[in-house]
Amino acid sequence: MPDLPDLPGPLAFQLVLLRRMADHQPGLVEDALRALGVSRADMREANRRWQAWAHSPKSRGALARYRSLLGAPESSSTRRIGDLVCEALAWPVPLWPDLRFEVLTTPQGAVWNEWLVRAPGRPAPALRTTTDLNPWCCTVDEVARAFAPARPMEGTAPTRWRLAFTAPDRNGEPRPTVAEFTWGLLQRSGDAPM
CATH class of the missing domain: 3.30.1450 (Beta-lactamase Inhibitory Protein; Chain:B, domain 1)
Structure with a gap:
């Protein structure tokens, strides 16, 4: 099992996502941890470090954290949502290959929204009932x-x-x-x- 400091940024970030999901879907999270080859302790430690980084007085902001951990985005585009014009940055998430982690930023660079979205060209599931x-x-x-x-x-x-x-x-x-x-x-x- 890898030492947490040696975990690549995308893996550590996936553990941060999973930590919050564990409250609702512990079974799916356990399966994901096995698939990633890490433990619950690794997940908790990755989340602890993320929280410390996010709340540090020296923190450079959410967008800088994402770029530092995930590297350059896979895609970047301008999007209009109502009166707001923002930049949409997206990164692949290996655990969910049909999804992307999307960060929407204001023209000043502040993060407005951050979540998983369907990857371009990937079909959405049929939701009827x-x-x-x-x-x-x-x-x-x-x-x-x-x-x-x-x-x-x-x-x-x-x-x-x-x-x-x-x-x-x-x-x-x-x-x-x-x-x-x-x-x-x-x-x-x-x-x-x-």
């Missing part, structure tokens, strides 16, 4: 488009999002649903509270 909402199968944007109109809700922690929407269940009956995401990737969904 609540039974299609399997953990780690889809992103926030894909669920919002499939079950429009979806209403964003406050997440339970940083890097978490929730969406409320109505989707047909397996019998075709409309069902008020809430889906929870971590780093933009679906973790779980269930009936919306009445």
Whole structure:
């Protein structure tokens, strides 16, 4: 097992993503750790270092951290979201080859959003009913488009999002649903509270 200081940046970053996902999907995270050849202790240590780096008074900012850990982005493009014009930077994430880690920045370089998105040219899963909402199968944007109109809700922690929407269940009956995401990737969904 590699020593954490010797872990390559992309591997260490994947462990940071997994640490937050472990709260909702410990079984999937365990499988991912085995596939990556690392331990839960490695994951906790990578997250501890990331948090210390992110909250250090000498921190150079989120975008500098991503570039330092992940290297040059695979792609960069200008995107307009409402009145905001931002730069979208994307990096591959080996654990999820059909996804990219996307960082949206303002013209001044501040990070506005950071999450997993579908890689260009990769097909999104067919989302027709609540039974299609399997953990780690889809992103926030894909669920919002499939079950429009979806209403964003406050997440339970940083890097978490929730969406409320109505989707047909397996019998075709409309069902008020809430889906929870971590780093933009679906973790779980269930009936919306009445």
